[in-house]
Amino acid sequence: MAEVIRYTRAEISKQDGKDNRKLWIIVKDIVYDVTTYLHEHPDGEASILEVGGKDATKDFADHSSDAKKILAKYKIGEIVEEEKYYDANGKKKKGVVSTDAEQGGRGCMSIITCGLLG
Template sequence: MSETKKYSLAEVKAHNDNNSSWVVINNNVYDVTPFLNEHPGGEEVLLEQAGRDASDPFEDVGHSSDARELMAKYKIGELVESERKQVKEKIPDWSSGNETATTDSTLKSWVIPIILAIIATIVYRFYFLS
Protein backbone atom coordinates (compact mmCIF):
# COMPACT_ATOMS: atom_id res chain seq x y z
CA MET A 1 0.00 0.00 0.00
CA SER A 2 1.43 3.38 -0.98
CA GLU A 3 1.71 6.16 1.55
CA THR A 4 -0.35 9.29 0.99
CA LYS A 5 1.70 12.28 -0.17
CA LYS A 6 1.76 15.22 2.26
CA TYR A 7 1.65 18.84 1.11
CA SER A 8 2.04 22.14 2.93
CA LEU A 9 -0.29 25.10 2.41
CA ALA A 10 2.64 26.92 0.78
CA GLU A 11 2.89 24.16 -1.85
CA VAL A 12 -0.86 24.32 -2.46
CA LYS A 13 -0.75 28.12 -2.71
CA ALA A 14 1.63 27.87 -5.69
CA HIS A 15 -1.09 26.12 -7.72
CA ASN A 16 -3.62 28.91 -8.14
CA ASP A 17 -4.31 29.39 -11.84
CA ASN A 18 -5.98 27.61 -14.75
CA ASN A 19 -2.73 25.78 -15.64
CA SER A 20 -2.54 24.15 -12.22
CA SER A 21 -5.35 24.44 -9.68
CA TRP A 22 -5.14 22.77 -6.30
CA VAL A 23 -7.58 23.16 -3.41
CA VAL A 24 -7.69 21.86 0.12
CA ILE A 25 -10.99 20.44 1.33
CA ASN A 26 -11.19 18.97 4.82
CA ASN A 27 -7.39 18.53 5.01
CA ASN A 28 -7.23 16.67 1.67
CA VAL A 29 -5.42 18.17 -1.33
CA TYR A 30 -7.10 17.97 -4.74
CA ASP A 31 -5.74 18.82 -8.18
CA VAL A 32 -8.90 20.13 -9.83
CA THR A 33 -7.16 21.35 -13.00
CA PRO A 34 -8.72 18.65 -15.24
CA PHE A 35 -12.14 19.37 -13.69
CA LEU A 36 -12.17 23.12 -14.40
CA ASN A 37 -14.13 22.81 -17.65
CA GLU A 38 -16.48 20.18 -16.22
CA HIS A 39 -17.48 21.91 -12.99
CA PRO A 40 -21.25 22.60 -13.06
CA GLY A 41 -20.74 26.01 -11.43
CA GLY A 42 -18.13 27.02 -13.98
CA GLU A 43 -14.36 27.16 -13.75
CA GLU A 44 -14.44 30.60 -12.09
CA VAL A 45 -15.80 29.05 -8.90
CA LEU A 46 -12.83 26.69 -8.66
CA LEU A 47 -10.27 29.29 -9.73
CA GLU A 48 -11.52 31.63 -7.02
CA GLN A 49 -10.57 29.01 -4.42
CA ALA A 50 -7.43 27.69 -6.16
CA GLY A 51 -4.36 27.55 -3.94
CA ARG A 52 -6.45 27.86 -0.77
CA ASP A 53 -8.40 25.92 1.81
CA ALA A 54 -11.85 25.71 0.24
CA SER A 55 -13.47 23.59 2.96
CA ASP A 56 -15.99 26.17 4.13
CA PRO A 57 -17.12 27.31 0.65
CA PHE A 58 -17.37 23.66 -0.44
CA GLU A 59 -19.53 22.74 2.55
CA ASP A 60 -21.63 25.92 2.32
CA VAL A 61 -22.74 25.03 -1.21
CA GLY A 62 -24.09 21.67 -0.06
CA HIS A 63 -22.52 19.35 -2.62
CA SER A 64 -24.30 16.09 -3.39
CA SER A 65 -23.03 12.65 -2.45
CA ASP A 66 -22.20 12.13 -6.15
CA ALA A 67 -19.97 15.22 -6.11
CA ARG A 68 -18.24 13.94 -2.98
CA GLU A 69 -17.60 10.57 -4.62
CA LEU A 70 -16.20 12.29 -7.71
CA MET A 71 -13.68 14.13 -5.53
CA ALA A 72 -11.72 10.91 -4.92
CA LYS A 73 -10.63 10.99 -8.56
CA TYR A 74 -8.83 14.31 -8.03
CA LYS A 75 -7.26 13.69 -4.61
CA ILE A 76 -3.47 13.90 -4.76
CA GLY A 77 -2.63 13.94 -1.05
CA GLU A 78 -3.25 15.47 2.35
CA LEU A 79 -2.08 18.47 4.32
CA VAL A 80 0.91 18.00 6.59
CA GLU A 81 -0.13 17.29 10.18
CA SER A 82 1.03 20.66 11.51
CA GLU A 83 -1.28 22.61 9.16
CA ARG A 84 -4.43 20.56 9.52
CA LYS A 85 -7.65 22.08 10.79
CA GLN A 86 -10.32 20.27 12.73
CA VAL A 87 -12.94 19.01 10.29
CA LYS A 88 -16.48 19.93 11.24
CA GLU A 89 -18.91 17.12 10.58
CA LYS A 90 -21.70 18.46 8.44
CA ILE A 91 -25.08 16.96 9.17
CA PRO A 92 -27.67 18.11 6.66
CA ASP A 93 -30.57 20.03 8.17
CA TRP A 94 -33.55 19.07 6.06
CA SER A 95 -36.07 20.99 8.14
CA SER A 96 -36.84 24.63 7.64
CA GLY A 97 -35.81 25.37 11.20
CA ASN A 98 -34.54 23.75 14.30
CA GLU A 99 -36.26 21.02 16.33
CA THR A 100 -37.99 23.57 18.58
CA ALA A 101 -39.62 25.22 15.58
CA THR A 102 -40.86 21.86 14.38
CA THR A 103 -42.29 21.07 17.81
CA ASP A 104 -43.96 24.50 18.00
CA SER A 105 -45.48 24.02 14.56
CA THR A 106 -46.85 20.59 15.48
CA LEU A 107 -48.23 21.96 18.74
CA LYS A 108 -49.95 24.85 16.96
CA SER A 109 -51.46 22.55 14.36
CA TRP A 110 -53.31 20.64 17.12
CA VAL A 111 -53.93 23.17 19.89
CA ILE A 112 -55.39 26.00 17.82
CA PRO A 113 -58.07 23.84 16.12
CA ILE A 114 -59.02 22.28 19.48
CA ILE A 115 -59.37 25.70 21.13
CA LEU A 116 -61.45 26.96 18.18
CA ALA A 117 -63.69 23.87 18.42
CA ILE A 118 -64.25 24.43 22.16
CA ILE A 119 -65.10 28.11 21.59
CA ALA A 120 -67.47 27.20 18.75
CA THR A 121 -69.20 24.63 20.99
CA ILE A 122 -69.65 27.15 23.82
CA VAL A 123 -70.98 29.82 21.46
CA TYR A 124 -73.39 27.32 19.85
CA ARG A 125 -74.74 26.11 23.22
CA PHE A 126 -75.05 29.65 24.58
CA TYR A 127 -76.91 31.15 21.61
CA PHE A 128 -78.87 28.28 20.13
CA LEU A 129 -79.74 26.05 23.08
CA SER A 130 -80.68 28.65 25.67
Protein backbone atom coordinates (compact mmCIF):
# COMPACT_ATOMS: atom_id res chain seq x y z
CA MET A 1 0.00 0.00 0.00
CA ALA A 2 1.36 3.40 -0.96
CA GLU A 3 2.12 5.96 1.71
CA VAL A 4 -0.40 8.79 1.99
CA ILE A 5 0.98 12.14 0.91
CA ARG A 6 0.18 14.89 3.40
CA TYR A 7 -0.25 18.56 2.55
CA THR A 8 -0.62 21.74 4.59
CA ARG A 9 -3.53 24.04 3.93
CA ALA A 10 -1.00 26.67 2.82
CA GLU A 11 0.34 24.31 0.13
CA ILE A 12 -3.16 23.61 -1.12
CA SER A 13 -4.10 27.30 -1.22
CA LYS A 14 -1.48 27.81 -3.94
CA GLN A 15 -3.22 25.30 -6.21
CA ASP A 16 -6.28 27.42 -6.98
CA GLY A 17 -6.62 26.69 -10.71
CA LYS A 18 -5.63 30.21 -11.73
CA ASP A 19 -2.77 31.15 -14.07
CA ASN A 20 -2.29 27.55 -15.28
CA ARG A 21 -1.89 26.21 -11.73
CA LYS A 22 -3.42 22.89 -10.69
CA LEU A 23 -6.89 22.93 -9.15
CA TRP A 24 -6.92 21.26 -5.75
CA ILE A 25 -9.74 21.19 -3.22
CA ILE A 26 -10.18 19.79 0.28
CA VAL A 27 -13.24 17.82 1.36
CA LYS A 28 -13.21 16.53 4.95
CA ASP A 29 -9.42 16.76 5.15
CA ILE A 30 -8.89 14.78 1.94
CA VAL A 31 -7.03 16.57 -0.88
CA TYR A 32 -8.26 16.16 -4.45
CA ASP A 33 -6.66 17.30 -7.70
CA VAL A 34 -9.69 18.10 -9.85
CA THR A 35 -7.72 19.88 -12.57
CA THR A 36 -8.72 17.40 -15.27
CA TYR A 37 -12.34 17.30 -14.07
CA LEU A 38 -12.83 21.05 -14.30
CA HIS A 39 -14.25 20.98 -17.85
CA GLU A 40 -16.56 18.07 -17.00
CA HIS A 41 -18.16 19.62 -13.93
CA PRO A 42 -21.95 19.61 -14.56
CA ASP A 43 -22.49 22.97 -12.87
CA GLY A 44 -19.76 24.65 -14.93
CA GLU A 45 -16.20 25.69 -14.24
CA ALA A 46 -17.00 28.80 -12.21
CA SER A 47 -18.57 26.92 -9.31
CA ILE A 48 -15.58 24.64 -8.82
CA LEU A 49 -13.04 27.42 -9.37
CA GLU A 50 -14.66 29.33 -6.48
CA VAL A 51 -13.35 26.71 -4.07
CA GLY A 52 -10.01 26.10 -5.77
CA GLY A 53 -7.22 25.86 -3.20
CA LYS A 54 -9.77 25.93 -0.36
CA ASP A 55 -11.81 23.70 1.88
CA ALA A 56 -14.89 22.73 -0.15
CA THR A 57 -16.46 20.48 2.48
CA LYS A 58 -19.47 22.73 3.01
CA ASP A 59 -19.95 23.23 -0.74
CA PHE A 60 -19.74 19.50 -1.40
CA ALA A 61 -22.08 18.40 1.41
CA ASP A 62 -25.23 18.24 -0.75
CA HIS A 63 -23.68 16.36 -3.66
CA SER A 64 -24.99 12.95 -4.71
CA SER A 65 -23.36 9.63 -3.95
CA ASP A 66 -22.39 9.47 -7.65
CA ALA A 67 -20.54 12.79 -7.31
CA LYS A 68 -18.74 11.46 -4.24
CA LYS A 69 -17.66 8.36 -6.18
CA ILE A 70 -16.33 10.55 -8.99
CA LEU A 71 -14.46 12.76 -6.51
CA ALA A 72 -12.79 9.73 -4.91
CA LYS A 73 -10.93 9.08 -8.19
CA TYR A 74 -9.10 12.40 -7.80
CA LYS A 75 -7.71 11.88 -4.29
CA ILE A 76 -4.02 12.80 -4.07
CA GLY A 77 -3.50 12.97 -0.32
CA GLU A 78 -4.66 14.27 3.02
CA ILE A 79 -4.20 17.29 5.25
CA VAL A 80 -1.34 17.05 7.76
CA GLU A 81 -2.54 15.76 11.15
CA GLU A 82 -2.11 19.04 13.03
CA GLU A 83 -4.33 20.90 10.53
CA LYS A 84 -7.16 18.36 10.28
CA TYR A 85 -10.71 19.50 11.05
CA TYR A 86 -12.27 16.02 11.03
CA ASP A 87 -11.70 12.78 12.92
CA ALA A 88 -11.20 9.36 11.30
CA ASN A 89 -15.00 8.91 11.06
CA GLY A 90 -15.48 12.16 9.14
CA LYS A 91 -17.00 13.99 12.11
CA LYS A 92 -15.90 17.55 12.83
CA LYS A 93 -13.45 17.64 15.72
CA LYS A 94 -14.55 19.38 18.89
CA GLY A 95 -13.36 22.94 19.14
CA VAL A 96 -12.86 23.34 15.38
CA VAL A 97 -14.71 26.26 13.87
CA SER A 98 -14.81 27.29 10.24
CA THR A 99 -12.59 30.24 9.56
CA ASP A 100 -13.12 33.18 7.26
CA ALA A 101 -9.94 32.08 5.50
CA GLU A 102 -11.64 28.76 4.73
CA GLN A 103 -14.36 30.67 2.94
CA GLY A 104 -11.93 32.85 1.03
CA GLY A 105 -12.05 35.79 3.43
CA ARG A 106 -9.49 37.03 5.90
CA GLY A 107 -9.01 34.91 8.97
CA CYS A 108 -8.51 36.44 12.39
CA MET A 109 -4.75 35.89 12.25
CA SER A 110 -4.56 37.86 9.01
CA ILE A 111 -6.53 40.69 10.55
CA ILE A 112 -4.35 40.70 13.66
CA THR A 113 -1.18 40.61 11.59
CA CYS A 114 -2.43 43.40 9.33
CA GLY A 115 -3.34 45.45 12.38
CA LEU A 116 0.09 44.98 13.89
CA LEU A 117 1.87 45.78 10.66
CA GLY A 118 -0.43 48.58 9.57
